[in-house]
Amino acid sequence: MNTVFTWISQEPALAAGLAAIAILFINNYLSEGREKARIQSGVEGARLKVYNKVIVHLWLLTAVTAGVWLMSGRDAGSLGLGLGVDGWRSWLAWGLTAAGAMYFIWTVMTMAFSAKSRDSIRKQIGDAGDLDLIRPENEAEYRRFHWVALTAGITEEIIFRGFLIGVFALWMPVPAAAALAVVIFILGHAYQGVAGMLRIVPISIGLTLVFLLSGSLWPGIILHALADLVGGAVFQILNANEEEDQAAAATA
Known part of the structure; x- marks a missing residue:
């Protein structure tokens, strides 16, 4: 305990950044149930309000964490905002990012032209956990979700x-630090349930x-934003083709 207080x-400044992350986690945990209930009960604009909150909170937290990093005497390059290493x-x-x-x-191209692919994705989404908070279902939500995706790609x-x-x-070797950050990132998606958290493990490891x-x-940042934008496109394609796919399945 003395070591912790000594480090603080x-x-x-860095301790304040960690505290800000903890506060955001607690706030999201306390508000999650109410937000899901409003969405599931059909309150107009409920999901849009969640999207707005996510955008504002993530940008504020990014400003805090980047700000305290600089206040601690470190530069933006050491935060990862430089070009990185050569070679x-x-x-x-x-190369991994391009792949x-x-x-x-x-994935998007295949779904757009294949009912079989769309059916497979629907089954995967059905097993992926609770997506009520984030799954867009109308044009206004699709448009706002694009901003959520770009925000998450940069800020997270x-x-x-x-x-x-x-x-x-x-405090610890870099591999251990990276593993701990992955765990926290996954816990930050607890609103999707256990299945949803397991679903993002591969992309979390890949981004790290x-x-x-x-x-x-x-x-x-590029890969994360693209992954989330594609997620929005997947939902939009599924919804746009749902009636046609159901009719085709019924006559098959």
């Missing part, structure tokens, strides 16, 4: 990869890997 006294590690990280991007684009990488790994690496390889958040 030595790094008060094979950077090439590998960007992930191509996979996401291929800064908070959970750049800041948390940077802070934890002051490209950051550790490159020393830069930019590959992960």
